[in-house]
Every structure is written in C-alpha cells, then in structure tokens.
Amino acid sequence: MSDHPTPSTAAESHDHGHSHEDIARHVKGYFMVGGALLVCTGLTVALSYVDFDKYIGGHNWNFIVAMILAAFKAGLVAAIFMHLKQEKMTIWKFLLFTAFFCLGLFLLTLLHWVDPISGTTRSHHF
Amino acid sequence: MQIPYEVSARPDTGLYNAKLGIWLFLASEVMLFGGLFSAYVFLRVGADDGYWPHGLLNVPVGTFNTAVLIISSVTVVLAWASLKMRQWFRYKCYMGITIALGILFLVIKLGYEWPQKYVHFGAFIKKDKWSQYEEYLGNKRLAEKGLEPRPEITGHLHEVEINVADADKGELDKVLKRGDFKIAKEEEEGKVLTVEVHSPGAAEDLTKVPGAILNPEEKDPSKWQRKEPGVKIEAFEVQLDEINANPDSPENDRPHFVPRSLSDKVISIKADDVSSWSAFVPKHSSYFAVYFTITGLHGLHVLAGVIVFCYFFFFGEKLYRKNPEHMANRVEVGGLFWHFVDLVWIFVFPIFYLL
C-alpha cells in the first residue's frame, strides 16, 4: 500500500520467479515438502500415543506437541504450496490482520473461563 | 469491456486480480473456520469432566485420509507447475489424480466413517446412578488414579424394551411393520414389547409414534389431543464396547490406534438411569456436534474444490490453447483454495482424532 509503487521492478520479479527452469527446480521441492508432510502426519499420530504429561509433568503437553506439529505442517503448506514465501506484501498485510483477529477471537472468548463469576460456571479443564 | 489485470499482474501490487481475490476469500475462510474452532476450544474447555469423549473415531482411517489430502495437495501444485511449463498432458494426469483423490477422501468420509457412527450407540448415565453401573464405568478406579470419570456406556444397540400402553395402535403397527423392527417378546398383554432394532436411529423412530387420541369424536385432525408420550422406552439392551466391558483394565485408560472391537458382553440399561442417549450423531454430545459441523463444512469445501477441478479438467483445453497463462492462473487460484482445505484438515485431524 505504498504511495510510491515501483512498477517495473515488481513486474520483472514476478515474471522472473516463474520461469520454466525455476518451476522445474520447484517441482523437486514440492515432492520433498509432500514427503515431509506425510512424515509429520505419521509423527503426529505416533506422538499422540505418548503420555507426555506423565514424563514431563503438567497439563496438555500432548495438545501442545500436536499443535506445534500441525502449525509446522500448515506453515509448510502455506509457504511452499501456496507460494506465500514469495508472495507480495499486500497479501501478507491482510493475512497478518486476519491472523491477529482470529487469535483475538480465540483468546478473548477463552478469557471467559479464566475468570468466571463464581457460581455461574462448572469446573473445567482440558 | 475488459477488466484490467485479469491475467497479468498489476505492476505496483504485483498481483493479478484473481489471486488477490482468492486470498481475500481465504482470509474470510480463516475467520469462518476460526469461528468454528473457537467454538471447539470454548466448549471443550468448558466441558464437565469426562464429558469430552476420547478415542471414538477411527484413527487409521483418519490418518489415511490425511495422507490422501496431502498427496492431492502435491499433485495440484504439480498440475499448476506443468501448465507453467506448458505441458498439457502432464497437467491432465496430475489434475486427474487430484480429482480422484478428492473423491476418494469424500467416499471414505461419507461412505465409511460417518455411516459407522450412525449405528453406534451411546448412553450417558445420570450422575446419581453411576454407582449402579460401576462395573461398566469403572469410575472408582479412575478417581483413584486421578483420571477423568467415564459417564457413558457405548456399544451396539440390539433391542429396546418399550411401553406402548398409551400409543396410537394404528400408527404403532405402521412403524413396526417396517423392515428394520422385529418384536422379540411381548409382555403384560402386549403393553410392553421388546423390539429388535438395527440402529439407535430406529429406536428414536419408535419414540416418535404418537400417543392415542383422547378426543376421537373430533372430526378435525388438527384439534386432536393425544396422550404424551406415545411410546416410552423402558430399557436398552446393548452389546458393550470393549472399554465398558473391562472398564478397570489399564489398557482402556488411553485410546488405541486401532479401534477396539465390541466385547461379547450384553447388558440392559434402564432408560430412567440415562440422561441422554443417541447414536454417534451430532446431538450425541458437544464433541460430535463440532465434529460433524466442522467435517461437514470441510467436506463441502472438498466437494466444491472437486467440482471446480472437474471444470478445469474437462473444459480447460479451449482456454489453454487461447491463453495458457490465464489457464495456469486459474489452476493456481483453484490450487490455493485446495491447499487451504488441506490446511484446515491438518488441524481437524489431530484435534478430533488424536487429542
């Protein structure tokens, strides 16, 4: 959203990024990312049967581990398959806003359970 | 009139229109699924101890389906790359595989996973009756170990015992004559029946039989008053799941990768001791409510993607011959949507199947 767009460079880099050789090189990367995703899926399943809480102590470690793996996989899909890595600033900007608001929706509604007025809610944990 | 930047990028933004459009759309999709996932978190955190079930889904099938979606994501990006390199035949191959995988995903989901749930039975026992069913719930041991209680008995519903004293006889006969019911036993001069049912849904149909008409002299059917309820379920005869057959076995403390089969044990549960019962359908619990809503909505997205890809597959050639770059852009945009659907599944899979 700059006031001073630089059309020529932007156009060139766009064409440059998608030349035939580049694409051919990317294809190999796509296979590798696909493989990584499959491995991560297997890992997610396997780790979900390990009782982390028992070994580490505390709560919800399985949840945290699974979410880290899922976020990693999602990041791979977004960055490589969806080309977000090379994507333009405009898209990044509103995606960051979206992520922020989405997080707000999650966390602010959860505040409700952090501090319920006594007697209005039941016991709770994961 | 031609809209600018339909194919080539606008220099100062570096984007062609459709790419910006699909990303904006995906941003709103993030918020849509964000709303549903926040409902999941909110309800799960707020759930009473033991009322968020674990291990009810088929993990191997879910894992397989996850792999299906991931591979389809790879093939769709390869289809786009083939178009970029102007290899029409390879594009057709990859796109064909993508469509096939999308359909496979839907078939597994809708044709195998969901129907399995419709015939599984679950009954939540009222809290003050837990002690009567201790040998199937095992709550004493769970409490000692500091684990969440087990409020539910699950399995396959074989028979229900129903009291039909107040039922409208004609309507009842109509329902009972349907193929999926068989009367196993009649007691108290036909007032109490034991009926074989094939699914909890069928048992629910029985409860919907209206009561006898109290004012049959009234001509207008809309003014008829009826006894309530027409059919009352007295007891359920359930073939128990392994987990309820051996509730004290430590093996059952955590879910298993391969779903455990049914046990041989068949018990009778009094309907009065049950707070709510149903098949593993949305109304079973908050868990299945969110599960079916999110996977259903996700399935609709998969379906939409498959339809769009079919269009690209069967009707794309004309555009490709005219303007291959335009066609590549379309596939890229469709692919972005498809990756997003994959991305949602990457979160759906662990939170419903594994955690």
Next chain:
Amino acid sequence: MASDTVSHEHGHDHDHGHDHGHDDHHELGWWRKYVFSTDHKTIGIQYGLTGLCFLFFGFMLMLVMRWQLAHPGVPVPHIGGFLQWLFGSSAFESTPDGVPGVLSQTGYNSFGAMHGTIMVFFGIVPIAFASFGNFVVPLQIGAPDMTFPRINMASYWFFFVSCVIMLVSFLVPGGAAKSGWTSYPPLAGVSDTAFHPFFNGQTLWLVGMIFNITASLLGSVNFIATIIQLRAPGMTWMRLPFFVWAQFVTAFLLLLAFPPLEAAGVMQTMDRAFGTSFFMPTGLIVNGQIAHWSGGGSPILWQHLFWFLAHPEVYVLILPGIGMVAEVIACNTRKPLYGYKAMVGAIFVLGFLSFVVWAHHMYMTGMGAKVSGFFQTTTIMISVPSVILVTALMLSLWGGSIRFTPPMLFAATFLPMFGIGGLTGIPLAFNAVDLYLHDTYYIIGHFHYVVAPGTIFAIFAGIYHWYPKATGRMLNNFLAHVHFWGSLVFINCIFMPMFLQGMHGVHRRWWDGGGKFLPDGTQQLTYHVAGPVLHWNGFMSNAAFWLALFQLPFILNFFWSMFAGKKVESDNPWHATTVEWDTPTPPGHGNFTKPITVYRGPYEYSVPGADKDYTPQTEPPNPDKPATAPAHLAATPAHAH
C-alpha cells in the same frame, strides 16, 4: 493501463456520449442489461432499490409497534383487518368485541426482532455499503467496473434470495423470528420448532442470514480487490477520496467479522434442526420439563460469535455514512477536508479497534470481571478515532463558503446527530453504568441516533448528491427541503425522549410500553421510577407517524424526478473534483469515454490562483502544457492483458 483499455474500447464512442454501443459486442438483452447485469452501476441501483424497499418495510414494522406502545390493546386503525389477514393470527389478535388488528405479544416480539434484522442487514448495509459502494467506488477510482463483475452479480442474487427468505418467514405458521435481532439462545434455540422442524421463523431467519452473509462476503472481496487493483493511473492511495477509504475499511470489517457469525448461524441451525447443543446448557428447562438434549453448550458462546460480527457491524453501518458525508461536505464547503490524512489514519485505527470491543455488549452475561475490564478499556479507546473523524468534519466547515444544497443539509445535520449518538454511548462503555442502562430505552435512543439521524441522513445526503449522476436529472429542491426539515424535527422528537425514558428504567421489551404492566401494583418500585415518563410514549409515536408522512415528499421526488426532474446541465452539476463526475451522465457500460489519469488529491477546492474554485483530479497540473502524470505511473507500459 486501465485507461488504455478504456480508450481502446470506447475510442469511437466519443461523440455518442453515454450510449452503450460497443465496437465488437452485440447489444445485451433486456434481462442481461437490467436484471442479471454484471455492470456495477446496475447492481448498485438494484441493491439501492431493494435496500430502500426494506428500509421502508422495516420502518412500517416499527410504526405498528409504536402504535401498540402508544395505544396498547387498541386495533391498528383502518388497516388492522388487513394486517391480521396478512400476518396471521399469531402476530395479530382481535379485541374482545371482535375488531381485528391488535398487535399480539408474539407479534410485538416478532416485529421487533425483524425490525432490527431488516434495518441493519437488509436496509442500511445494502444501501450504504453495497449500493453506494458499487455505484460510486469504481467511478471514483477511475475503474471500468468491479474486478469480478460476475461475482458481483452473484453477490446481489445471494442477497436477493436472503430477502425472499426473510419475507417468506413472516408468512410461515408461527410468524417470523421473535427472539430479537440478536437471536440469543437458548430462547432462539427452542422457539418456533413446534410449528415445523424447518419452515419456521427462527430457522428461516438463520438460513436467510447465511445467504445474506455469503452475499456480503462476495461483495467485500470484490470491493477490496477493486480498490487495490483497479485504481486509475495516478490514483495513489493518498489521492483516494475519503469515501473510498471508508468503503475499503468497511469491506475489511465485513470480510473478517462476518464469517464467525456465519459459523454461529450454522451452529444454531444445527441446534434447531439436528438437536445439537452448541448453545444449550446442561439441564435446561423448557416449558417446565428438563430438555432432552445432551447439553454441554454455552449460550455465551453465541453471544461472543454474534457480537464479534455485530460490533464491527456498527462501524459497517456508520463508516460509509461518514465517507459520504465527507464527500458532500468537501464539495459544498468549497474547501478541502480538514485533516484528510488524520482521518484516513483514524478510520484504520477505528476499523482495527472495532474487532476488540465486542464484549461490551455482554456486560450482563456474567462473563467475568477480567473480560469486562479488557473490553471496557478498548471501548473507551475506540472513542478517540471516532472523535477525530467527527471533529475533522466539523472543522472542515470552518471558513468554507457553504452551499446549503439538499445533500449538504443532510450532511451537516449528520454531524450533531451522530455526535449525540456517539457521546451518549460513552457512559454505556462503562461496565457499572451499563448494568443499569442495559436493555432500556436509553440504549435504543443511543444507537438509533447513530444509525437513524446518523447513517440514514448520510444515505439521504448520498442519494441527493449522486442522483444526478445516476439518472441525469436533479431532484426537486423544494420537496427535498420539505423532506429534510420534517425529518429533522420529527426524528429528534422520536429519539430524544428515549434517553429520558431509559434513564427512568423503561425496558425496551415491554410490549405495551409499560402501560398495562406497571399500574397493577405488582412492580411498585419500577412503577414509581418509570411511571412518570410513560406518557412520552404517545408523543414519540405521534412523531413517528409524522416522520413517516415527511418521507412521502422524498418517495414522490425520487420517482417523479426520474422522469420529469430538471435535466443536468453538465456532467458535473455540483462542480466536484472527484473522478466520478468525469463520466458521461449516466455513465455507460465501461464508465469512462476517455483515458483517466489522476494528477492531484481528491479535494482541491478553491486552490489559490486557479481560474475556478474547483480543480478536478483528472485536470493536468497546467492545462497549457501536455498532460503528465507522476513519472513512475504515467510511464507504466500497457501490458494489462
């Protein structure tokens, strides 16, 4: 590049002015041209007319309610029988003497819920956002159309389907939704299902809303993409008219805030149709019996998801209005907007903050002190950008040579009216005060000042301002003045007493205005507090009917001027600077007949040394010299397609 396209397409059309002729296209049929049109102007007008009809319909619902509040138990005069025939016996009942046409309690709830729904989602958003946005935004940025014309058409038809569903819901057994426009569960989860499992008021409301939301999403994607992609050469971000900025931020609010409500709508539909318990707490008792569903849900979840949309929705209602008012004020004061950059900054901050204030609607739910504290703070913060906007517009009037044209009358009045609405909102931001004022007429007065003499006056300003561009004819000045002064007086007579009533604790959901409920002695305390102000009900209702009467000149003017109004003398009758006035009148398909290049900011009025008091954005810096845009933009090669 946009301009290159246009010049290519319209190169031969210069002499024909505004006809639809295309060199290489056959003429579109009537259906494609006026009904299933992809032209943003036609779609804008479709949205506008549909929205105006719903605005009128929502107003009529309110009039029936106001009759009931002033004269509880008295049949609606003259048309009571017709209403009872139309809406059925659940919404209207007969008096003991058999005279039909008394609004029943159910009917009052239903009309109240639908008044809110229709005014917000089917009246103001379609007009202020979709209609003006569609018609004006592409013209103001020098674009030939929206980025995705077919999606634009789909957006309107999704909206149309949602309109039909909402109207049909009045006619199904049991009548339209009656759980308030907020549809709070568990009430909304259990209501109406007795009539039909699917075709009942509340379920149709949800389905209608899902369609409406889909339409809004398609629309907002289109708006954002258009503003980012289709700006004419030279139309840099800081040269955008403020209205475009307002629409840009509004589109983002709709894009990101609406989906959670769509999710919530799907969930409530599941609750009603498939017996789930998303919003149903454990152990809920309905009609004296413990409900049979699994429970485990939370009504507060619905409120979170609903207000996550509905608070940004408040800004969706007001921002396009502020944008229109800014355009009209700049044009009619003949001077630049005061603090244009600050306004742009403020509107972004406003949009951003509007996502983190939603739970101030929920202080009464017992959601906890930490949540309330957080949202109280953000709510106070959001008043800062709002005040910046209004102050900048106020200061824009200072020292201007104001022309009191009809659009300017409405725009200038918008400022104090919106000011009253905004300032009365500040006490409500505070948790402690809100607990007392919640659900009283004070709230009703507060938000109606924002949207009725606020947004709706802005909409009138917009209609009077852009009508000549859309039709080629001016609206009648005398009728416009009658419309304005009547509306201004009576709209204040309706809403001002509401503050008084509200502070006396008159509750917004008393179906008889408190008249029958209070004097029977069971509510002594309430009676002593609220009783003395109840007589205002009659005054307010009379004012409402007078307000309705003073809309007639507008309706008459709107249709009469279309055929018999004074023809505009030029394409730029108001001598405005922005690009939309460079099109033929009315603009043809593709909008511009000559390449558009923008050379200057949006509000160059009364520039010292200029030969006239306005300098259009498209006017080159010095007419004696050949046209030059800023080098980096004008020199862009035309490789658009």
